Amino acid sequence: MRFVKEARVRFGHADPAGIAYYPRFFEWFHDAFESMFEAAFQQSYAEVLASSECGFPAVQAACEWRRPARFGDLVQIEVFISRLTERSATFEYRVKKEGALLATASVKVAGMHLSQHRPMAFPPNIRTVFERYVEEDRDHPDTSRLRGA
Amino acid sequence: MRFVKEARVRFGHADPAGIAYYPRFFEWFHDAFESMFEAAFQQSYAEVLASSECGFPAVQAACEWRRPARFGDLVQIEVFISRLTERSATFEYRVKKEGALLATASVKVAGMHLSQHRPMAFPPNIRTVFERYVEEDRDHPDTSRLRGA
Amino acid sequence: MRFVKEARVRFGHADPAGIAYYPRFFEWFHDAFESMFEAAFQQSYAEVLASSECGFPAVQAACEWRRPARFGDLVQIEVFISRLTERSATFEYRVKKEGALLATASVKVAGMHLSQHRPMAFPPNIRTVFERYVEEDRDHPDTSRLRGA
Amino acid sequence: MRFVKEARVRFGHADPAGIAYYPRFFEWFHDAFESMFEAAFQQSYAEVLASSECGFPAVQAACEWRRPARFGDLVQIEVFISRLTERSATFEYRVKKEGALLATASVKVAGMHLSQHRPMAFPPNIRTVFERYVEEDRDHPDTSRLRGA
Numbered sequence: 001m002r003f004v005k006e007a008r009v010r011f012g013h014a015d016p017a018g019i020a021y022y023p024r025f026f027e028w029f030h031d032a033f034e035s036m037f038e039a040a041f042q043q044s045y046a047e048v049l050a051s052s053e054c055g056f057p058a059v060q061a062a063c064e065w066r067r068p069a070r071f072g073d074l075v076q077i078e079v080f081i082s083r084l085t086e087r088s089a090t091f092e093y094r095v096k097k098e099g100a101l102l103a104t105a106s107v108k109v110a111g112m113h114l115s116q117h118r119p120m121a122f123p124p125n126i127r128t129v130f131e132r133y134v135e136e137d138r139d140h141p142d143t144s145r146l147r148g149a
Numbered sequence: 150m151r152f153v154k155e156a157r158v159r160f161g162h163a164d165p166a167g168i169a170y171y172p173r174f175f176e177w178f179h180d181a182f183e184s185m186f187e188a189a190f191q192q193s194y195a196e197v198l199a200s201s202e203c204g205f206p207a208v209q210a211a212c213e214w215r216r217p218a219r220f221g222d223l224v225q226i227e228v229f230i231s232r233l234t235e236r237s238a239t240f241e242y243r244v245k246k247e248g249a250l251l252a253t254a255s256v257k258v259a260g261m262h263l264s265q266h267r268p269m270a271f272p273p274n275i276r277t278v279f280e281r282y283v284e285e286d287r288d289h290p291d292t293s294r295l296r297g298a
Numbered sequence: 299m300r301f302v303k304e305a306r307v308r309f310g311h312a313d314p315a316g317i318a319y320y321p322r323f324f325e326w327f328h329d330a331f332e333s334m335f336e337a338a339f340q341q342s343y344a345e346v347l348a349s350s351e352c353g354f355p356a357v358q359a360a361c362e363w364r365r366p367a368r369f370g371d372l373v374q375i376e377v378f379i380s381r382l383t384e385r386s387a388t389f390e391y392r393v394k395k396e397g398a399l400l401a402t403a404s405v406k407v408a409g410m411h412l413s414q415h416r417p418m419a420f421p422p423n424i425r426t427v428f429e430r431y432v433e434e435d436r437d438h439p440d441t442s443r444l445r446g447a
Numbered sequence: 448m449r450f451v452k453e454a455r456v457r458f459g460h461a462d463p464a465g466i467a468y469y470p471r472f473f474e475w476f477h478d479a480f481e482s483m484f485e486a487a488f489q490q491s492y493a494e495v496l497a498s499s500e501c502g503f504p505a506v507q508a509a510c511e512w513r514r515p516a517r518f519g520d521l522v523q524i525e526v527f528i529s530r531l532t533e534r535s536a537t538f539e540y541r542v543k544k545e546g547a548l549l550a551t552a553s554v555k556v557a558g559m560h561l562s563q564h565r566p567m568a569f570p571p572n573i574r575t576v577f578e579r580y581v582e583e584d585r586d587h588p589d590t591s592r593l594r595g596a
Contacts (some may be wrong), residue, residue, distance in 0.1 A: 008332070008336075008342065009344075010328065011328060011332060011343065011344075011463065011468065012325055012328055012462065012468045012470065014462065014463045015269035015458055015459065015461065015463070015464070016265060016458065016461045016463065016464075016465040016518050017204055017463075018463040021179075021458065021459045022179075022206070022207040022210070022256075023172050023173075023176045023179065023459065024172075026171065026172035027172045027310055030171075030172065030308065030309060030310055031308055031310075032307055034306070034309060038306075044306065044370035044371075044372070045308075045309065046309075046368075046370025047370060055339055056165055057166075057168065057171070057214070057217065058171040058214055059213070059214050059292070060172070060211075060212070060213050060214070060290070060292050060295050061210075061211065061212045061292075062209075062210065062211045062212075062292045062295055063209070063210045063211075064208070064209050064210075065206070065207055065208050065209070068206065069336075070344075071341035071463050072343065072344025072345060073342075073343045074342070082295075083295070090295050094446045106292075106295045107171075108295050114166060136310055140295075141209070141293060142209070143209050143210075143211045143255075146209050146231075146232070146239050146255045146257050146289075147212055157481070157491065158493075159477065159478055160313055160314065160319065160477060160481060160492065160493075161313065161319045161321065161474055161477055161478075161482055163313065164309055164310065164312065164314070165312045165313070165314065165316040165369050166314075167314040170309065170310045172310065176459055179457065179458060179459055180457055183455070183457055187455075193455065193519035193520075193521070194457075194458065194519065195456075195458075195517075195518045195519025196519060219493075220314050220493045221491035221492065221493025221494060222491075223491070227559060265548075307533070315502055315504075315561060317504065319477075320475045320477075320504075320505040320508070320554075321470050321471075321473035321477065322470075324469065324470035324473060325470045328468075328469075329482050329490065353464055353466075355466065355467040355512070355515065356512055357511070357512050358509075358511050358512070358588070358589070358590050358593050359469070359508075359509065359510045359511075359590075360507075360508065360510075360590045360593055361507070361508045361509075362506070362507050362508075363504070363505055363506050363507070368506065380593075381593070388593050404590075404593045405469075406593050412464060438593075439507070439508045440507070441507050441508075441553075441590060444507050444529075444530070444537050444587075445576065
């Protein structure tokens with residue numbers, strides 16, 4: 001199952017070339033990530049964090065941009081999980097415009113106890129939700145060419 | 150050769166856990182990237198773009214966060230190039246605090262003609278500068294664990 | 299008539315005190331401003347700018363924060379116009395949570411020709427839309443206490 | 448006495464018109480504000496907050512933009528205080544390029560106890576620093592034209 005969040009490329013997201021400035025994609029991913037929690041828990045992401053005492057710091061990320069997102073574009077951000085362990089989850093993001101793939105990203109988050117600042121296993125209620133979004137992923141970001149050959 | 154840009158984790162960079170929100174790292178990388186141009190060309194990044202008509206959109210990125218950057222931390226962002234071709238360069242970023250590595254990232258940019266919006270080879274003066282920063286890189290972001298095994 | 303845009307205080311909007319970092323409010327205002335255009339023109343803000351060649355740079359702004367917006371809060375941003383002239387419009391923003399006023403702001407924008415970078419009167423189709431949102435405003439930001447007395 | 452912070456208009460600060468997106472000014476103001484603390488206390492803003500338990504939420508702001516700041520511009524942000532009371536301070540910001548005034552702003556902050564979330568008087572060591580920056584201010588933002596007449 002994929003969660004889908006729609007986003008508009010705003011004036012403040014676009015650079016002097018009229019194209020979305022690449023750090024903004026990660027803000028969109030986090031917005032879609034939080035929206036997925038809201039949809040799944042019927043609570044705000046803030047409430048889920050407060051009740052579980054579990055935070056989700058990013059530990060690894062990869063992104064590939066295939067086509068530019070332009071000022072004014074309406075994009076769909078698909079969210080799912082490609083890998084789930086006791087203490088980590090790799091969230092996948094696919095940014096599409098009219099079905100065409102603009103960007104593909106993976107962001108691995110780890111469970112962290114918010115007050116004790118130590119790693120923690122995902123609480124059962126969170127794990128149960130995450131399991132719903134686990135999906136075999138055939139189109140992940142290709143970062144092999146970051147360092148050639 | 151590495152270019153080094155110092156940055157302070159500002160109030161607006163930090164999240165409710167007091168830790169730098171991960172999309173901010175990519176803004177720091179771009180700031181360090183632009184500062185490197187200023188240092189190398191003795192012109193603003195904007196002037197280099199205007200005179201060369203060459204832009205540098207990100208096409209791939211990878212980042213690994215090893216230790217959190219906290220509100221108030223003073224960090225050094227090291228910039229160098231791990232791979233250079235006619236039309237692309239992979240910029241490496243190392244975020245350090247008192248010598249300890251907090252984050253390591255690679256961002257591959259491609260040459261793009263700013264008015265014609267097509268790929269272009271880096272102009273010779275830009276290539277010459279990029280060559281100065283090329284370095285064998287032994288500590289690149291490990292994103293192998295993004296997906297299984 | 300007021301246009302209303304709903305917004306959630308995201309993780310990346312909140313500071314280490316768990317409260318929305320004040321510059322984020324202006325990003326919400328611009329998002330609500332662009333959304334108002336979309337609702338009124340059935341086009342993206344980008345399309346309205348492109349077809350009219352008219353941009354809307356901010357020339358003056360005032361904001362008063364009465365209650366904090368906290369991480370996780372769901373707020374309503376009301377948009378209307380308190381003053382309209384040939385070449386300028388003062389947009390009003392009211393940020394409310396469950397009916398309680400959190401912040402009140404005014405942002406005056408001027409018509410600017412996008413390619414010629416000179417002041418221009420609002421095109422008739424834009425003026426007609428703006429007129430729909432003009433409203434007597436009884437609760438504007440009080441900035442009298444910014445300076446003594 | 449004025450504290451001066453230099454800033455470069457970065458690619459990510461500029462909009463599709465090549466001009467600094469107005470919410471970014473408030474981020475620059477906060478950066479200059481934090482830098483002033485560092486210069487005055489020889490500690491990070493984070494350390495001053497932690498040791499004093501006093502935070503500085505914005506309660507009112509006004510800004511007037513007189514000339515655009517363009518991508519690549521190097522600007523000087525002057526910081527001083529136009530009004531100081533037991534529990535509040537109005538910080539003034541002047542953004543200049545080669546001596547020309549681009550923007551002028553006032554941001555009133557109130558003392559807030561960080562753990563108890565209640566108003567508090569500025570601690571003596573902070574007040575002493577603030578007093579150094581108090582200055583009669585002859586060129587404050589004119590927001591009179593936000594509304595009619």
